[in-house]
C-alpha cells in the first residue's frame with residue numbers, strides 16, 4: 001500500500017469514531033476494504049463489531065497473531081482537522097485509527113505476498129471499555145484460529161516518529177473502573193438542615209480518595225486513583241439528592257489493587273456514616289496487566305536495534321491499561337509503543353499524531369513478521 005493510501009484510510013477511519021461495541025460503521029469500513037484484497041488466502045470472520053482475518057500461509061509451521069483495537073472515546077474533537085470526527089462527542093483520541101490503519105497495511109502486504117506461516121489479524125472492539133479482548137479470546141473463532149504468538153502496538157505521543165519503545169515483563173498496569181452512586185435526601189437550598197446534600201458528600205469523597213495513593217500505598221510501589229467525572233444535582237437552588245463519581249484505579253500488582261479497593265470501600269462507608277446517606281460501589285470493567293513475554297520481547301528489541309530506520313527506547317512500565325493484557329496472559333507475545341510525537345497526549349481533544357509514523361510501522365512490522373516466519 002502506498003503512503004497516500006494509508007493516509008486516506010487513516011483519515012476515513014478518523015472521521016467515524018464509535019464507542020465500544022458500537023463500531024458498526026468502522027466494522028463495515030474494514031470489511032469493505034478487506035473484501036477488496038486478493039481472496040485466495042484470506043478468510044474473514046466477523047465477531048460482534050470486531051473482525052478476525054486469517055491469511056493462510058504457503059507451508060505453515062505456526063500462526064503469528066497481530067491485534068488492533070478499533071473503538072473511539074467520548075470526547076469532542078478540537079483538532080480543527082479537515083478530516084475531523086463527524087460524530088459529535090466521539091473521537092479517535094487514543095490512536096485506534098492509527099492502530100487499524102497499520103494493521104490493514106501489514107495485512108495487505110501479506111495478502112499480496114504470502115509467506116509460509118499463517119497470520120491472524122484481530123480487529124478488537126471496546127478496548128476503552130467495557131473490554132473486547134477477553135470475550136474475543138474465549139470465542140470459537142479464536143479457539144479455531146488461535147495464534148502461537150501475538151503482538152500489538154500503541155501510539156505514544158511522547159516519543160519521536162521513527163522510535164519504538166517497550167520492555168520485557170510488566171508494561172502496563174492492572175486497571176479497574178470505579179463508579180460510586182450516592183443517595184441522600186434532597187430539598188430546598190435554603191433549608192440545608194433538613195437534607196443530606198450529595199454534592200457535598202461526593203466532593204468530600206473525592207478529596208478523601210486522594211489519601212489512598214498518598215498514605216496507603218507503599219511509595220516504592222505505584223498506584224493511581226483518578227476520578228474523571230463527578231455529577232450530581234439538578235439546578236442551583238435545589239440540594240442534590242443524588243451524586244455519582246466515575247473513575248479508574250491503576251496498580252502494578254494484583255495485591256495492590258485489592259488493598260486500594262479495600263481502602264476505597266472503607267472511605268465510602270465512612271461517607272455513608274458521616275453524611276447519613278447510601279452508597280453503592282460498582283467496579284465496572286477490570287483489565288489484566290500487560291506482561292511481555294521475555295524471550296520474544298528481547299528478540300524483538302534486538303530486531304529493532306538492528307533496523308537502521310528505527311530507534312529503540314527501553315521504557316519503564318506505565319499506568320496505562322490495555323485489555324490486550326488478557327491475550328498476553330494466554331498467548332506468548334508482547335506489546336510496544338510507537339512514537340507519533342504529538343503536543344497533546346492520549347485522551348486529549350487535540351491529539352495530533354504524526355502520520356509519518358504509519359508507514360514506518362507497517363514497514364517495520366512486515367519485516368519483523370517475515371523474520372519470524374523465516375525461523376520456521
Ligand SMILES: CC(=O)N[C@@H](CCC[C@H](N)C(=O)O)C(=O)O
Nearest residue numbers: 128129175176177248320321322
Ligand atoms: C491505552 C489506554 O489509554 N487504555 C485505557 C484503558 C481503559 C480501561 C478502563 N476503561 C478504565 O478506565 O479503567 C486507559 O485509560 O488506560
